[in-house]
Amino acid sequence: MPDDDQSPISAQQAKRLFADWKAAPAIVLAVSGGPDSIALMWLAARWRRAMTRGPRLIAVTVDHGLRSEAAREARDVKRLAKDLDLPHRTLRWTGVKPKTGLPAAARAARYRLLAKAARTGGATHILTAHTRDDQAETLLMRMLRGSGIAGLAAMARESERDGVQLARPLLDIPKSQLIATLNRAKIAYADDPSNRDASYTRPRLRALMPALAEEGGDSRNLARLASRLARANAALEVLADGAERYLALRDRNDASRFGFDATAFAGLAEEIRLRLLKRAIDRVGHEGPVELGKLEALLGALDRAIADGQPRLKQTLAGAVIGLVQGRIHVDPAPPRRSRTG
Numbered sequence: 001m002p003d004d005d006q007s008p009i010s011a012q013q014a015k016r017l018f019a020d021w022k023a024a025p026a027i028v029l030a031v032s033g034g035p036d037s038i039a040l041m042w043l044a045a046r047w048r049r050a051m052t053r054g055p056r057l058i059a060v061t062v063d064h065g066l067r068s069e070a071a072r073e074a075r076d077v078k079r080l081a082k083d084l085d086l087p088h089r090t091l092r093w094t095g096v097k098p099k100t101g102l103p104a105a106a107r108a109a110r111y112r113l114l115a116k117a118a119r120t121g122g123a124t125h126i127l128t129a130h131t132r133d134d135q136a137e138t139l140l141m142r143m144l145r146g147s148g149i150a151g152l153a154a155m156a157r158e159s160e161r162d163g164v165q166l167a168r169p170l171l172d173i174p175k176s177q178l179i180a181t182l183n184r185a186k187i188a189y190a191d192d193p194s195n196r197d198a199s200y201t202r203p204r205l206r207a208l209m210p211a212l213a214e215e216g217g218d219s220r221n222l223a224r225l226a227s228r229l230a231r232a233n234a235a236l237e238v239l240a241d242g243a244e245r246y247l248a249l250r251d252r253n254d255a256s257r258f259g260f261d262a263t264a265f266a267g268l269a270e271e272i273r274l275r276l277l278k279r280a281i282d283r284v285g286h287e288g289p290v291e292l293g294k295l296e297a298l299l300g301a302l303d304r305a306i307a308d309g310q311p312r313l314k315q316t317l318a319g320a321v322i323g324l325v326q327g328r329i330h331v332d333p334a335p336p337r338r339s340r341t342g
């Protein structure tokens with residue numbers, strides 16, 4: 001591991017890390033109590049103290065009600081926040097806990113609660129403590145699932161969620177540097193055993209990281225790959241914007257209907273066609289992002305129908321009906337599903 005991966009983060013380095021958000025009126029810091037987010041809170045507090053004017057910082061901890069230690073950890077975060085002169089709120093997830101897909105449900109609830117706290121506190125941004133190691137793991141997880149370019153771009157430094165900007169200032173910073181920062185400042189942090197729980201994919205992948213690093217696949221290289229793919233993805237999105245304008249996808253009379261000329265569509269590159277279909281389906285379908293595999297199957301069916309001169313084709317995908325009628329591809333909202341009980 002290079003030496004700078006072990007060195008505490010200096011005040012100067014932290015100033016650069018947070019510079020993008022210095023004009024925000026207020027910022028929510030998402031602090032679980034683990035080392036990464038405790039370091040985020042400590043670094044942000046030190047950065048803010050060094051400025052005469054700057055954003056109000058609000059530390060927020062979500063207690064998912066899943067581990068008995070969570071309430072105590074939240075109190076520990078509150079105590080440290082007080083020492084750092086930061087307001088702190090603990091929010092509890094009181095929703096139904098599903099038997100399967102618990103981590104995903106907890107994550108969705110967490111972001112909803114954080115976004116609500118941001119809106120209540122007048123904050124425009126939520127800062128999380130995702131590190132370079134998290135980015136490398138995310139890339140690896142998505143590689144194993146055969147994700148497309150957008151998925152392999154992994155986590156963005158800034159994105160929008162529930163009407164608030166979600167920012168990740170530590171995405172290029174290795175976890176080891178955050179630990180070194182806390183050790184130097186003599187700040188304690190919680191150890192979350194679920195981070196090592198082998199019944200979840202991420203901890204199992206995390207356990208493989210040292211062996212991959214031995215082969216040169218360390219978090220620096222993996223995160224670099226993610227950012228290169230993010231660059232390629234952004235370029236492809238710009239091309240898709242142009243193609244969308246070219247096809248004049250949006251039906252001007254009715255914003256919920258989309259249609260495009262099948263021959264002009266067929267002349268575009270496959271990656272762009274997939275993106276255009278995805279955009280149209282996500283807009284009208286309202287069932288969340290459509291899966292790439294299903295999108296590819298749909299495009300294959302459309303391509304075959306166009307090539308065979310088949311006059312009609314109709315498929316439903318992610319709440320949208322995709323039809324080929326008289327040389328035009330239509331993407332419309334699917335009618336509401338009829339309930340089985342009637």
Ligand SMILES: Nc1ncnc2c1ncn2[C@@H]1O[C@H](COP(=O)(O)OP(=O)(O)OP(=O)(O)O)[C@@H](O)[C@H]1O
Pocket residue numbers: 030031032036037060061062063064103107110127128129130134
């Ligand atoms: N209970 C929590 N309360 C507040 N913030 C949290 C909590 N859990 C996680 N976070 C924030 O999210 C960051 C990422 O945490 P973690 O890697 O455990 O999340 P995850 O479940 O893998 O979700 P993600 O998809 O966001 O990575 C933390 O560094 C912290 O900023």
